Amino acid sequence: MPQPASKQITITLPDGSTRAMAEGSSALDLANSISKGLASAAIAARIDGEVKDLMLPLHNGAKVEILKRNAPEALEIIRHDTAHVMAEAVQALYPGTQVTIGPAIENGFYYDFARAEPFTPDDLPKIEAKMREIVAADRPFVREVWERNKAIEHFEKIGEKYKAEIIRDLPGTATITVYRQGNWMDLCRGPHLPSTGKIGTAFKLTKVSGAYWRGDAKNAPLQRIYGTAWRDEKELKAYLTMIEEAEKRDHRKLGREMELFHLQDDAAGSVFWHPKGWKLYRLLEDYIRARLEQNGYVEVNTPQLVGKSLFQASGHWEMFGDKMFTVQLDENQEFGIKPMNCPCHVQIFNQGIKSYRDLPIRMAEFGSCHRNETSGSLHGIMRVRAFTQDDAHIFCREDQIMEESLRYCQLQMRVYEDLGFPPEQVIVKLALRPDIRGGTDATWDRAEKGLRDAMNKAGLAFEELPFEGAFYGPKIEFHLKDAIGRTWQCGTLQLDFVLPERLDAHYVGEDGAKHRPVMLHRALLGTLERFIGILIEHYAGRLPLWLAPVQAVVADITNDVDDYAVEVHKALADAGLRVEIDTRAEKINYKIREHSLKKVPLMLVVGKKEATSKTVALRRLGGEDQQMMTLAEVVTKLREEAESPLEKEKEAKELVIALATRWQKG
RNA sequence: GCUGCCGUAGCUCAGGGGUAGAGCACGUCCUUGGUAAGGACGGGGUCGUAGGUUCAAUUCCUAUCGGCAGCACCA
Numbered sequence: 001m002p003q004p005a006s007k008q009i010t011i012t013l014p015d016g017s018t019r020a021m022a023e024g025s026s027a028l029d030l031a032n033s034i035s036k037g038l039a040s041a042a043i044a045a046r047i048d049g050e051v052k053d054l055m056l057p058l059h060n061g062a063k064v065e066i067l068k069r070n071a072p073e074a075l076e077i078i079r080h081d082t083a084h085v086m087a088e089a090v091q092a093l094y095p096g097t098q099v100t101i102g103p104a105i106e107n108g109f110y111y112d113f114a115r116a117e118p119f120t121p122d123d124l125p126k127i128e129a130k131m132r133e134i135v136a137a138d139r140p141f142v143r144e145v146w147e148r149n150k151a152i153e154h155f156e157k158i159g160e161k162y163k164a165e166i167i168r169d170l171p172g173t174a175t176i177t178v179y180r181q182g183n184w185m186d187l188c189r190g191p192h193l194p195s196t197g198k199i200g201t202a203f204k205l206t207k208v209s210g211a212y213w214r215g216d217a218k219n220a221p222l223q224r225i226y227g228t229a230w231r232d233e234k235e236l237k238a239y240l241t242m243i244e245e246a247e248k249r250d251h252r253k254l255g256r257e258m259e260l261f262h263l264q265d266d267a268a269g270s271v272f273w274h275p276k277g278w279k280l281y282r283l284l285e286d287y288i289r290a291r292l293e294q295n296g297y298v299e300v301n302t303p304q305l306v307g308k309s310l311f312q313a314s315g316h317w318e319m320f321g322d323k324m325f326t327v328q329l330d331e332n333q334e335f336g337i338k339p340m341n342c343p344c345h346v347q348i349f350n351q352g353i354k355s356y357r358d359l360p361i362r363m364a365e366f367g368s369c370h371r372n373e374t375s376g377s378l379h380g381i382m383r384v385r386a387f388t389q390d391d392a393h394i395f396c397r398e399d400q401i402m403e404e405s406l407r408y409c410q411l412q413m414r415v416y417e418d419l420g421f422p423p424e425q426v427i428v429k430l431a432l433r434p435d436i437r438g439g440t441d442a443t444w445d446r447a448e449k450g451l452r453d454a455m456n457k458a459g460l461a462f463e464e465l466p467f468e469g470a471f472y473g474p475k476i477e478f479h480l481k482d483a484i485g486r487t488w489q490c491g492t493l494q495l496d497f498v499l500p501e502r503l504d505a506h507y508v509g510e511d512g513a514k515h516r517p518v519m520l521h522r523a524l525l526g527t528l529e530r531f532i533g534i535l536i537e538h539y540a541g542r543l544p545l546w547l548a549p550v551q552a553v554v555a556d557i558t559n560d561v562d563d564y565a566v567e568v569h570k571a572l573a574d575a576g577l578r579v580e581i582d583t584r585a586e587k588i589n590y591k592i593r594e595h596s597l598k599k600v601p602l603m604l605v606v607g608k609k610e611a612t613s614k615t616v617a618l619r620r621l622g623g624e625d626q627q628m629m630t631l632a633e634v635v636t637k638l639r640e641e642a643e644s645p646l647e648k649e650k651e652a653k654e655l656v657i658a659l660a661t662r663w664q665k666g
Numbered sequence: 667g668c669u670g671c672c673g674u675a676g677c678u679c680a681g682g683g684g685u686a687g688a689g690c691a692c693g694u695c696c697u698u699g700g701u702a703a704g705g706a707c708g709g710g711g712u713c714g715u716a717g718g719u720u721c722a723a724u725u726c727c728u729a730u731c732g733g734c735a736g737c738a739c740c741a
Contacts, residue, residue, distance in 0.1 A: 110736090118669055209736030210669025217738045221668065224736070256677080265714075265732045320741060340741055374667050375732085377739060470741065489740080521741085558698045585698065593702035607700055619701060626701065 009060035021058065028054040028194070031066045041068045043193050044077055051077070053143055053191045069231050079104035081141070081193050082131070082203045082229040083111045088184040089130035090225070093123075099186060100162040100213065100222060106485070107239060108203075108228035112211050114162060119223050124205040127225070131203070138197030139182035143190060151176045155187065162213065163187045202236035203229035249483035251536040252380040258541055258598055260532075260549070261381060269378050269385030271529055276549035279578070281528055283547050284535075285366060288390050288415070288524060290646050295411055297362040297392055302344030304368065308334045314343040315502055319471075323371045341367035342496075342521060345393045346503040349517075354507040359517060360396035360404055366528070367391045382488055382533040389527050394520040395505070401447065401518055405454030405476075405493060408522050412478060412491050413458065415524050418645040419547075420538060427479040427487055428460050431468035438472050438498040447495045448474050472498035483537035490526035490534065495519075541599040542621060546644040548578070548601050554616075555582040555591040557607035564611035568604060568631060575635045577642060579604075596621060604634065 007023040011030060021030060027045030031038045031054070044051055046065040047058065051073050058064060067073055083102035090113060091097055102111030113119075146154070148167065155164040166187060167176060179188045181196050193199065205227040213219035230236040247253075255261050260277030263270075273281060292299065305327060311317040316324070316339065325337040338344065345363050354361070368388050377383055394404050416426055430451060433444045451474055455462055462476075469475055478491035496519040500506075506514040525531035535543070545551055552572060556565040562583045569581040580600075582591050588605060595603055605617040605626065616634050619626040629637070643651070 120670065207735060208670060211737045212668080215738075217668070221737090223669070226736075263733090268732065316741070323739095323741085342741080371740085374739060376667060376737080378733090383740080472741085494741085555701095557700055560698070587697095587699050587704065588701055589699085590703060591701090596702055603701080605701065609700085617701080624701085 009058060009062075011058060012061070012063045014063075014065045023060075024057050026055050026057055027052070027064055027066060030058065030064055034066070038066055038068075042066045043069055043071075043074055043198055044191050046073070051191055053141075054194050055143065075229075075231065076104045077191060077193055078199055078231065079109040079229045081196070081199050082227060083109040084141075084179070084181065084186055084188070084192070085131050085134045085196055085199060086127060086205070086225065086227060087111050087113075087186060088134055088181060089127050091184070093126060093130055096159075098160055098162055101166070108206070108226060110224050110226045112213075112222040112224045114213075114220065115223055118210075119208045119225060121208060124208065124225070128203075128205050131205075132201070134181070135196050135199050135201070137182065138195050140195040141192040142180040143192070144178045144180065144185075146176045146178055148172070148174075148176050151178070151187070199229070200232060202231065202233045203227055204236065204240070243484060246483040246485075249537045249540040250380075251382070251483075251533040254536050254541040254599075255381065255533075258536075258549075260536070263380070268375075269373060271381050271384060271386070277532075279549040280532060280543070280547060283549075284525070284528060284532065285390070287418070287644060287646065289366075291411065291415060291524075292362075292364050292392070295362070295407065297364040299364045299366075300345065300348055301365055302338070302341060302348070302367070304337055305335045306338055306344065308336060310343050310347070311336050313503060314346075314499060316340070316343065320371075323373070325370050325372055337370045338367075339369055339371045341365050341369065341389065341391045342393055342499060342519070343503065346499060346505050346519070349393075349395050349505050350503070354395075354517075356397060356507055356509045356515070359507060360394050360400055362392055362394045364390070364392035380533055381529045382482070384527075384529050387527040387529045389523050390525045391521070391523050394522065395500075395507075395517040396520065397507075397515070398446070398518050401450040401495065401520070402454050404520055405451055406457050408493050408520070409454055409458035409460060409476070412493075412524055413460070416478070416480075416491075419535065420544060421480060423460070425480070427481070428455070428462040429465050429468075429477045429479065430455065430462050431465045431470075431475045431477060433469050433474060434467045434471060436471055437469070443497055444474070447497070451476055451493070451495065470494055470496075472496045480534045480538070482534060483540075488526075488530055488534060490531055491524050492522065492526065494521040496521055542601070543599070545601050545642045548599075550580055550598075550600050551577050551642055552579045552602035552604055552638065553582050553591075553595045553600050554579060554604045554606065555588065555595070557588045557605065559583060559585055561606055561608060561611040565606050568606055568616055571631055571635055572604070572638065575639050577635075577638055592619070602638065 008020045009023050009025070011019050011021055013019060019030065019033065021033065027047065028039060028042060031042045042054055044067045045054055046052070046067055047056070047062050051067065080103065083104065087099045087102055090111070091099065094115060096115070098114040100112040100114060102109065152164050152167050155161070155167065170176070177188065177190060178185050179190060179192055205225060207226045209224045209226070211222045211224040213222055228236065228239060230239060255277065258276065259274050260280060261274055262272045264272065289299065308317060311324070317336070320339060324339050327335045327337065329335060345365070348363065349361065366388050368386070370386050373383060373385050378385070396404050413423060413426070417423070432448055437444070455476065473495035475492055475494035477489050479487040480490050481487050500516045500519055505517055507517055509515045535547070554565050554569045554572070556562060565581055565583055569579055572579040582595070584591070592603060599621060601621050603619040605619055610616055615628055615630050617626040617628055618634055
């Protein structure tokens with residue numbers, strides 16, 4: 001067909017070369033002009049740095065990269081498209097259901113629907129089957145630009161009031177785009193795949209849940225359906241297998257299997273620590289205590305039951321009273337069980353007169369706290385109603401904020417490193433001023449800058465969260481991931497300008513006048529409970545030797561060598577190792593299996609051979625072979641291996657001193 | 667707190683209007699076996715709790731407590 005002579009546009013490809021195309025050509029045309037294969041593999045285009053639809057007409061001078069299925073951006077598009085297809089399927093199967101939003105998320109997507117009747121897990125296979133029909137029909141995604149008022153009117157008319165509301169809330173300058181797939185259409189910014197068939201078959205609906213319109217519990221409840229979607233079946237299967245494996249690391253399951261703790265209905269949200277779990281708890285507490293002592297903290301202990309008046313003065317009664325457990329002593333006396341330690345720490349600070357020379361005061365407490373958390377938020381030992389914070393409050397002058405924050409960040413990262421979380425596994429966030437807040441803007445400016453500078457100086461990569469700070473000050477949050485990738489806030493540093501004011505804390509400055517100290521609330525682990533939960537999942541129960549409640553089991557092969565097993569056990573116990581002995585009349589296979597399932601790091605197997613030669617066979621958890629060594633050797637070796645990071649640090653220091661001394665003498 | 671699902675032996679789970687079953691675990695006995703489950707026999711449950719329906723409820727209904735997933739919350 002003869003084309004009318006049209007204008008040409010010039011497109012730049014990623015390799016820097018240019019290509020002339022007819023005006024109005026799309027990225028798909030460009031792909032076609034390069035190769036048929038590229039055109040059929042193309043799923044979207046990066047135009048001047050932004051991911052766009054393939055069908056969009058290109059402008060002169062555009063830099064265009066054709067994106068294929070293996071592009072990192074592809075997954076997000078596939079997931080988003082799968083959400084659209086799910087929405088179509090849902091509306092086809094359940095007429096009257098309204099659509100709201102349906103974004104791609106990590107590993108998949110969801111779509112929130114407004115429907116009186118909730119979805120149940122039984123609905124998922126039906127919806128999924130319908131989705132596969134829509135994908136098989138391979139309908140093209142067609143982008144349309146609509147006039148704002150027409151769009152609002154249209155969505156109102158078809159009863160999609162949430163979509164109409166979304167458009168109304170868009171800035172007046174926004175381009176309103178609608179994507180069609182066959183007869184179904186959705187308000188959407190895009191980009192999308194060329195057609196539904198490009199989604200492929202590697203998707204699966206995973207769960208239904210409630211949600212709220214715009215994420216606010218005051219708004220209308222919605223029904224959310226989650227799914228996962230991948231490039232191909234292999235990726236999908238790998239993901240599902242990964243989830244299955246991760247579930248085996250669940251701290252609730254391992255906690256029971258390893259005899260660490262249990263939970264029961266009578267004390268929902270509180271932990272029953274068993275001997276082994278309590279050992280782990282104390283090891284962790286001892287480690288933190290030692291680190292605090294090194295870092296200039298003093299430790300205190302404050303009351304559990306505190307009169308209402310103090311919490312009224314601190315402001316907690318008003319702000320958090322609904323989450324506090326209270327005790328009515330008589331008509332006139334109401335006590336609260338402390339939900340946090342700060343008001344009490346201020347009381348200690350307020351005893352006597354403090355000079356500017358006394359600051360900073362770093363006041364630590366392994367503070368046992370109780371909060372009446374909502375039933376839906378409880379989770380194993382990670383979110384409980386009774387917990388112990390490795391809490392501390394640093395009372396300092398405003399000019400010390402930066403220095404103290406830096407010291408905290410450095411200590412925090414040191415501690416996480418020691419416990420097996422290198423910096424790349426720690427998610428750091430800086431929560432900035434919320435709308436409702438205490439203090440002046442100038443103070444907030446200085447506070448936020450102080451924290452930001454400290455974090456930068458400590459070399460932390462962090463994300464900023466606007467409006468997420470506490471009403472009394474900005475905060476740094478350190479999050480760690482659990483087995484299935486959910487993140488939990490553990491360590492935190494929170495600046496507080498309000499509480500010292502409310503509880504009238506002051507110090508005498510150089511000028512002889514009274515001044516307000518600044519309070520830094522901070523925790524390294526967060527709570528012992530949550531951290532132990534994270535630790536168990538992080539290590540899949542295989543705790544490092546220095547933290548293992550039982551470090552080794554001596555197991556004999558025949559009861560003929562019971563005496564020798566006792567001797568080995570005693571030698572190790574005398575060396576300070578946490579060791580158990582297993583002389584039951586069971587086969588060695590049986591014993592190894594059992595102790596392996598309980599994640600005991602080391603097994604010392606002794607039989608007739610070992611008894612005669614005074615040796616042991618050392619077997620490591622999960623290992624397939626064993627090392628033969630003499631009893632004396634194994635004691636020395638294990639004692640060294642079982643050293644905590646602190647002991648290792650101390651030894652290294654001593655070595656340096658010894659060498660320096662020798663050098664000076666020499 | 668909200669939505670959905672769930673609650674049966676220590677654990678994992680099956681069952682189902684006529685008062686219960688498996689595997690593992692546990693106990694006893696036999697076995698003394700060289701690196702992830704040796705064998706035999708045996709004990710064990712008010713079927714989360716409270717009401718209701720029914721001749722009869724662990725099973726059906728309601729409430730309640732607790733758990734799981736997600737949402738909301740998280741000083």
